[in-house]
Amino acid sequence: MTAPASPERRSELLxxxxxxxxxQGYNATTVRxxxxxxxxxxxxxxxxxxxxxxxxxxxxxxxxxxxxxxYDTVLAAxxxxxxxxxxxxxxxxxxxxxxxxxxxxxxxxxxxLADQPRxxxxxxxxxxxxxxxxxxxxxxxxxxxxxxxxxxxxTYRFVRDTVWVAASWYRPGGLHSPEEIARQxxxxxxxxxxxxx
Amino acid sequence: MTAPASPERRSELLxxxxxxxxxQGYNATTVRxxxxxxxxxxxxxxxxxxxxxxxxxxxxxxxxxxxxxxYDTVLAAxxxxxxxxxxxxxxxxxxxxxxxxxxxxxxxxxxxLADQPRxxxxxxxxxxxxxxxxxxxxxxxxxxxxxxxxxxxxTYRFVRDTVWVAASWYRPGGLHSPEEIARQxxxxxxxxxxxxx
Amino acid sequence: MTAPASPERRSELLxxxxxxxxxQGYNATTVRxxxxxxxxxxxxxxxxxxxxxxxxxxxxxxxxxxxxxxYDTVLAAxxxxxxxxxxxxxxxxxxxxxxxxxxxxxxxxxxxLADQPRxxxxxxxxxxxxxxxxxxxxxxxxxxxxxxxxxxxxTYRFVRDTVWVAASWYRPGGLHSPEEIARQxxxxxxxxxxxxx
Amino acid sequence: MTAPASPERRSELLxxxxxxxxxQGYNATTVRxxxxxxxxxxxxxxxxxxxxxxxxxxxxxxxxxxxxxxYDTVLAAxxxxxxxxxxxxxxxxxxxxxxxxxxxxxxxxxxxLADQPRxxxxxxxxxxxxxxxxxxxxxxxxxxxxxxxxxxxxTYRFVRDTVWVAASWYRPGGLHSPEEIARQxxxxxxxxxxxxx
DNA sequence: GATGAATGAGGCTTCATTCAT
DNA sequence: GATGAATGAAGCCTCATTCAT
Numbered sequence: 001m002t003a004p005a006s007p008e009r010r011s012e013l014l015x016x017x018x019x020x021x022x023x024q025g026y027n028a029t030t031v032r033x034x035x036x037x038x039x040x041x042x043x044x045x046x047x048x049x050x051x052x053x054x055x056x057x058x059x060x061x062x063x064x065x066x067x068x069x070x071y072d073t074v075l076a077a078x079x080x081x082x083x084x085x086x087x088x089x090x091x092x093x094x095x096x097x098x099x100x101x102x103x104x105x106x107x108x109x110x111x112x113l114a115d116q117p118r119x120x121x122x123x124x125x126x127x128x129x130x131x132x133x134x135x136x137x138x139x140x141x142x143x144x145x146x147x148x149x150x151x152x153x154x155t156y157r158f159v160r161d162t163v164w165v166a167a168s169w170y171r172p173g174g175l176h177s178p179e180e181i182a183r184q185x186x187x188x189x190x191x192x193x194x195x196x197x
Numbered sequence: 198m199t200a201p202a203s204p205e206r207r208s209e210l211l212x213x214x215x216x217x218x219x220x221q222g223y224n225a226t227t228v229r230x231x232x233x234x235x236x237x238x239x240x241x242x243x244x245x246x247x248x249x250x251x252x253x254x255x256x257x258x259x260x261x262x263x264x265x266x267x268y269d270t271v272l273a274a275x276x277x278x279x280x281x282x283x284x285x286x287x288x289x290x291x292x293x294x295x296x297x298x299x300x301x302x303x304x305x306x307x308x309x310l311a312d313q314p315r316x317x318x319x320x321x322x323x324x325x326x327x328x329x330x331x332x333x334x335x336x337x338x339x340x341x342x343x344x345x346x347x348x349x350x351x352t353y354r355f356v357r358d359t360v361w362v363a364a365s366w367y368r369p370g371g372l373h374s375p376e377e378i379a380r381q382x383x384x385x386x387x388x389x390x391x392x393x394x
Numbered sequence: 395m396t397a398p399a400s401p402e403r404r405s406e407l408l409x410x411x412x413x414x415x416x417x418q419g420y421n422a423t424t425v426r427x428x429x430x431x432x433x434x435x436x437x438x439x440x441x442x443x444x445x446x447x448x449x450x451x452x453x454x455x456x457x458x459x460x461x462x463x464x465y466d467t468v469l470a471a472x473x474x475x476x477x478x479x480x481x482x483x484x485x486x487x488x489x490x491x492x493x494x495x496x497x498x499x500x501x502x503x504x505x506x507l508a509d510q511p512r513x514x515x516x517x518x519x520x521x522x523x524x525x526x527x528x529x530x531x532x533x534x535x536x537x538x539x540x541x542x543x544x545x546x547x548x549t550y551r552f553v554r555d556t557v558w559v560a561a562s563w564y565r566p567g568g569l570h571s572p573e574e575i576a577r578q579x580x581x582x583x584x585x586x587x588x589x590x591x
Numbered sequence: 592m593t594a595p596a597s598p599e600r601r602s603e604l605l606x607x608x609x610x611x612x613x614x615q616g617y618n619a620t621t622v623r624x625x626x627x628x629x630x631x632x633x634x635x636x637x638x639x640x641x642x643x644x645x646x647x648x649x650x651x652x653x654x655x656x657x658x659x660x661x662y663d664t665v666l667a668a669x670x671x672x673x674x675x676x677x678x679x680x681x682x683x684x685x686x687x688x689x690x691x692x693x694x695x696x697x698x699x700x701x702x703x704l705a706d707q708p709r710x711x712x713x714x715x716x717x718x719x720x721x722x723x724x725x726x727x728x729x730x731x732x733x734x735x736x737x738x739x740x741x742x743x744x745x746t747y748r749f750v751r752d753t754v755w756v757a758a759s760w761y762r763p764g765g766l767h768s769p770e771e772i773a774r775q776x777x778x779x780x781x782x783x784x785x786x787x788x
Numbered sequence: 789g790a791t792g793a794a795t796g797a798g799g800c801t802t803c804a805t806t807c808a809t
Numbered sequence: 810g811a812t813g814a815a816t817g818a819a820g821c822c823t824c825a826t827t828c829a830t
Contacts, residue, residue, distance in 0.1 A: 006792090024309055027224040031821060044794050046822065082391065108305055111365075112221055146390055151373070154381050155390055161362040162355065168308075169354055176348070184351050192389035193343055193352055194279065206810095228804060240806075241811045249804065400813090418703055421618040425800060438815050440801065476785070502699055505759075506615055540784055545767070548775050549784055555756040556749065562702075563748055570742070578745050586783035587737055587746055588673065600789095622825060634827075635790050643825065 013038055013048055018059045018101035026056055026109050056105070057118060063102035064125050067095050075132055081140030082190070088133065089163055089186050093178040096167045103167035133160060159189055210235055210245055215256045215298035223253055223306050253302070254315060260299035261322050264292050272329055278337030279387070285330065286360055286383050290375040293364045300364035330357060359386055407432055407442055412453045412495035420450055420503050450499070451512060457496035458519050461489050469526055475534030476584075482527065483557055483580050487572040490561045497561035527554060553583055604629055604639055609650045609692035617647055617700050647696070648709060654693035655716050658686050666723055672731030673781075679724065680754055680777050684769035687758045694758035724751060753780055 017034045024033075031052050032042040049055050074087040096103050106122075113119040114126070134156045140146035146155075163185065170181075214231045221230075228249050229239040246252050267288040276284060293300050303319075310316040311323070331353045337343035343352075360382065367378075411428045418427075425446050426436040443449050468481040490497050500516075507513040508520070528550045534540035540549075557579065564575075608625045615624075622643050623633040640646050661682040670678060687694050697713075704710040705717070725747045731737035737746070754776065761772075 009793090025222065025224060025305070027222055028309070030819085032819095040793095041795060042820090043796075043822070043824085046824095047793060052821070108222075112225070145392055147392055150381055150385065150390065154373075154378070155385065157363070157366055158359065158382065158385050159390070161365070162359050165358040165362050166354070168358075176351075181351065184347055185355065188347065188352065188355050188386075188389070190389045190391040192385070192387045193347065193356070194387040195342055195344055196393070227802080237810090238812060239804080240813080243805070244810060403814090419616065419618060419699070421616055422703070424798085426798095434814090435816060436799090437801075437803085437817075440803095441814060446800070502616075506619070539786055541786055544775055544779065544784065548767075548772070549779065551757070551760055552753065552776065552779050553784070555759075556753050559752040559756050560748070562752075570745075575745065578741055579749065582741065582746065582749050582780075582783070584783045584785040586779070586781045587741065587750070588781040589736055589738055590787070621823080631789090632791060633825080634792080637826070638789055 010048055013045065014055060014059055014062075015101075017055045018105065021056065021059070022101035022104035022108075026105065053118070056109075056113075059102050060106060060113075060119070061121065063095070063099045063106065064121065066099065068125070068128070070095065071132060080145070081136050081143055082145050084136045085133075085140070085159070085190075086182075086186055088136070089159075089189075090179060090182040092163045093166070093182040093185070096164075096170050097172055097178040100167055100170055100172060103164065107164060107167060129160075130156070162189060207245060210242070211252060211256055211259075212298070214252045215302065218253065218256070219298035219301040219305075223302065250315070253306075253310075256299050257303060257310075257316070258318065260292070260296045260303065261318065263296070265322070265325070267292065268329060277342070278333050278340055279342050281333045282330075282337070282356070282387075283379075283383055285333070286356075286386075287376060287379040289360045290363070290379040290382070293361075293367050294369055294375040297364055297367055297369060300361065304361060304364060326357075327353070356386055404442055407439065408449060408453055408456075409495075411449045412493075412499065415450065415453070416495035416498035416502075420499065447512070450503075450507075453496050454500060454504075454507075454513070455515065457489070457493045457500065458515065460493065462519070462522070464489065465526060474539070475530050475537055476539050478530045479527075479534070479553070479584075480576075480580055482530070483553075483583075484573060484576040486557045487560070487576040487579070490558075490564050491566050491572040494561055494564055494566060497558065501558060501561060523554075524550070556583060601639060604636070605646060605650055605653075606692070608646045609690075609696065612647065612650070613692035613695035613699075617696065644709070647700075647704075650693050651697060651704075651710070652712065654686070654690045654697065655712065657690065658682075659716070659719070661686065662723060671736070672727050672734055673736045675727045676724075676731070676750070676781075677773075677777055679727070680750075680780075681770060681773040683754045684757070684773040684776070687755075687761050688763055688769040691758055691761055691763060694755065698755060698758060720751075721747070750780055 013034075016037045017029075020029050020034050020037060029052075030042075031045060034055075035042040035045055045055075049058075070091040071088065074084065074091055077084075077087070079087060110122050110126070114123040134152070137146060137152060137155055137159070141148050141152065166181070166185070176184075210231075213234045214226075217226050217231050217234060227239075228242060231252075232239040232242050242252075246255075268285065271281065271284040271288055274281075274284070307319050307323070311320040331349070334343060334349060334353055334356070338345050338349065363378065363382070373381075407428075410431045411423075414423050414428050414431060423446075424436075425439060428449075429436040429439055439449075443452075464485040465482065468478065468485055471478075471481070473481060504516050504520070508517040528546070531540055531546060531550055531553070535542050535546065560575070560579070570578075604625075607628045608620075611620050611625055611628060621633075622636060625646075626633040626636055636646075640649075662679065665675065665678040665682055668675075668678070701713050701717070705714040725743070728737060728743060728747055728750070732739050732743065757772065757776070767775075
């Protein structure tokens with residue numbers, strides 16, 4: 001167990017760690033690299049964290065907690081399927097804006113981490129995630145607002161991936177705000193990129 | 198120096214290596230793990246390959262060579278923008294079908310590998326790739342077949358990601374053939390998932 | 395899991411490790427020190443053993459296995475209490491002769507190791523040990539061959555410790571053979587060091 | 592340099608330290624563990640002591656000083672050999688009663704500590720110790736009160752070990768007083784555990 | 789007297805790689 | 810073609826110790 005160091009310092013260190021994990025991959029990142037980046041010695045990190053893995057854990061769980069705060073609010077709002085998708089996509093881009101590094105890490109590492117008991121919550125989250133999106137899409141098909149001629153699981157993956165891969169190129173403070181990017185993505189996903197005839 | 202081992206054995210070993218790299222990540226994969234999988238000792242792999250890195254290199258370059266064979270044929274065919282996109286997407290899903298592991302590795306590792314001189318061809322390929330797709334999209338906007346109200350670079354990333362992330366869940370021999378998946382993806386990308394009113 | 399390296403080499407390495415553990419204490423012994431002693435690099439030990447702890451484990455369990463081989467033979471022989479004690483003491487000094495280092499380690503480390511699940515067999519062995527010795531002593535008191543005016547548990551500890559601490563000064567190949575030492579110890583334990591009046 | 596802390600606090604801290612050293616071994620004990628036990632942070636101990644080693648030093652030297660106070664009084668009393676042995680044994684059990692932890696530490700660590708200059712007094716003490724006990728035993732053999740048919744050095748080790756290992760199981764405040772334990776031990780050592788025929 | 793944060797040395801372990809057989 | 814044994818560099822982590830506050 002680690003001492004209850006000042007929360008600001010912890011965040012600072014975690015942000016740096018997340019940035020490096022996202023850039024180089026968790027395994028390829030050395031503890032020393034993180035320490036260099038924050039200007040301390042590798043061993044000193046262990047005053048603040050139990051292990052490299054616990055940093056990763058805290059980065060991912062913090063992100064997921066915030067994500068689900070947002071998602072749950074959306075899902076509880078009683079919107080129609082199309083509006084729900086729109087709200088979820090917008091919320092997702094906001095999370096990418098705020099937790100870009102965490103999202104990137106999540107995408108690279110989630111699959112193999114989920115096997116470890118410590119990261120079991122990743123698998124749980126993935127299930128909840130699928131339920132929320134897939135359910136909304138199914139409701140939309142039933143309501144006649146989404147196309148019924150497409151394989152629904154394929155559609156699910158399409159929409160899901162479409163949004164989250166954006167974390168791999170998104171840079172906060174770029175040309176477009178998260179909301180603007182969400183608007184364009186939604187327009188593409190919902191209406192396609194082809195001109196209507 | 199690598200001895201003149203039989204090409205079939207090489208392929209076999211590389212396939213195994215690719216599978217493990219894809220599942221666990223390149224850095225997290227030990228040479229011993231690959232050796233276990235093929236039923237030999239770690240040291241014995243060095244009869245066939247110079248290094249772990251050279252296995253990765255061969256996996257990625259083989260894949261890219263084949264990919265560009267297919268792409269170049271498409272690009273040389275003189276098709277219209279929409280037909281070109283359709284052909285590229287279909288070709289891409291065929292490559293995913295044939296080189297699933299390589300594609301997954303590519304997506305996880307390309308970014309940080311591209312910095313190393315040995316993997317400079319990854320950056321080259323990425324540029325060629327962007328030129329081909331972005332050019333086709335621009336031609337399509339000019340021709341009035343693709344929407345002009347969207348940020349073209351955003352569209353490019355959208356289409357690109359939409360196709361390649363599929364490698365993360367695609368399993369050869371599944372329900373849908375690559376061509377069928379391509380058809381559905383194209384339908385979504387081009388026309389959207391919303392019902393037209 | 396470690397490769398099934400040649401048993402001779404293993405024994406050689408374990409003997410050296412035991413010697414150093416006995417001399418400096420397990421915790422105070424560095425893996426490098428052991429490696430130096432056998433003329434290899436620290437990391438190379440891991441080709442033969444999983445960990446420093448697994449060396450300790452193998453040293454102790456090998457010793458205990460042999461010890462109980464001998465003890466069980468004695469206990470199954472159906473001797474009277476006094477003869478049983480004599481045989482156990484003699485057997486013990488033979489074990490000290492053969493496994494001096496292991497015995498010394500056992501005495502220094504057993505108490506706190508027994509808490510760890512991996513070394514649970516130490517606690518088991520201690521119980522069997524107590525049962526064998528204490529039982530024999532009790533039988534002897536009942537039979538009237540051992541004094542009844544002494545606290546029996548105190549007697550047990552007296553005899554037990556008296557024998558095993560010898561490992562701390564015993565050097566194989568010294569003046570006295572194990573059997574000769576056993577004879578003298580037995581004479582002291584049974585008849586005392588005072589001249590009879 | 593150590594500040595002039597209150598002597599009571601020092602003792603308190605040293606007692607705790609001794610207890611932990613005895614239970615886990617000196618090397619395996621972390622300064623932090625001791626600090627936890629006394630309810631402060633690891634760094635804070637350095638207000639009271641120069642180093643971990645100086646705690647050990649103070650524990651052992653305090654114990655040895657007291658031990659020799661008692662021993663010297665006994666040795667100066669001009670008793671006969673048998674009475675001297677009886678008095679030394681009794682005094683030893685009193686020391687075990689008062690300094691159980693220190694005695695346990697002494698037994699586990701003395702051998703390898705004695706090499707370091709700082710702990711040279713351990714070797715000195717051991718020599719004085721041997722001289723006192725061995726001398727008394729030799730006097731007893733010469734006087735005809737101790738058996739002459741035993742190897743005298745073996746007898747010395749036998750008596751010495753027999754007493755001091757008791758520290759490994761002795762718990763102050765147990766069933767028997769130190770004096771009672773001494774009486775029983777003496778009875779066994781002097782007269783043996785066998786019934787006389 | 790004590791805390792919080794850090795240092796720096798060193799420990800255990802992993803792993804790509806080599807090479808004699 | 811493959812094995813067994815080893816190297817050497819590097820990685821994660823621990824811990825005694827220091828010091829400004």
